[in-house]
Amino acid sequence: MDITNVEFMLLQIICERKEASGYEINQLIKERGYREWVDMGTTSIYVGLKKLSNKQLVNSYLDTTKQGKGPMPKKFEVTNHGVALLKQITLEYLSTSRERDNKFDLALAAIPFLTTNEVVTALQKRNNFLTHVASNINEKFESQGGVRLPLHVQALFRHPLLLIKHEIEFMEVLIKDLLEKNDDRRMDE
Known part of the structure; x- marks a missing residue:
């Protein structure tokens, strides 16, 4: 199954966090400087999450524990299939990426898995x-x-x-x- 660099990065973040909302993911992307390796804006995050969900690599649910104003955030968690694909793609990118390939940098971020x-x-x-x-x-x-x-x-x-x-x-x-x-x-x- 093919996934984009954005989807690969999103899988990593969600897998690392066990679960995360789009807002939390966006904050981590800013903190870690992922935009240096993946050309993306905030909209790309939500499009990527929808694609991952459609591919059954992540599940989502509404976080009903939220208090205060605003809508309840949607939380995402990686499926078993998503974890297996994350490991497979990380190994592939670590072993076959050319020089100057952002996939290698993204795979380095996924070596903890x-x-x-x-x-x-x-x-x-x-x-x-x-x-x-x-x-x-x-x-x-x-x-x-x-x-x-x-x-x-x-x-x-x-x-x-x-x-x-x-x-x-x-x-x-x-x-x-x-x-x-x-x-x-x-x-x-």
Whole structure:
């Protein structure tokens, strides 16, 4: 099942909180700076929640404990299917995202829902994936003339190679830190 980055982020937040209203979700998005990784406004939150509900990834109910003026807020909670999909997509994004892909950043925010071993394995897969991508870029660069290419064309090859190099370095440090933690529990326990 395909979900958007907004839906992925919403699933994470609701799963982390166990339940949340649209207002609470919007506040967390502001506090954590999620808009740096996902292009969204307040309306996108409510559209995303409706889509998640239609896909049966979240359930909703009216919070009758609210006191004071205004309507009763609708609270959302993730279904078992939603939790399973969250884990599946997190593993996919951690292991196959290209450099400069916001999906990877969003997946990093979801690692508390996985075991340390799952995260390390996914990061190692991404490391191998990016190494292969870099190799393909290098081959194409050389086959098209390498350093004899115009500077602006060389830059088109060198830019992703440098980004990949730094992504791999970042993942190696993260893997080392995760292994030093040396447990196989879910990351949030």
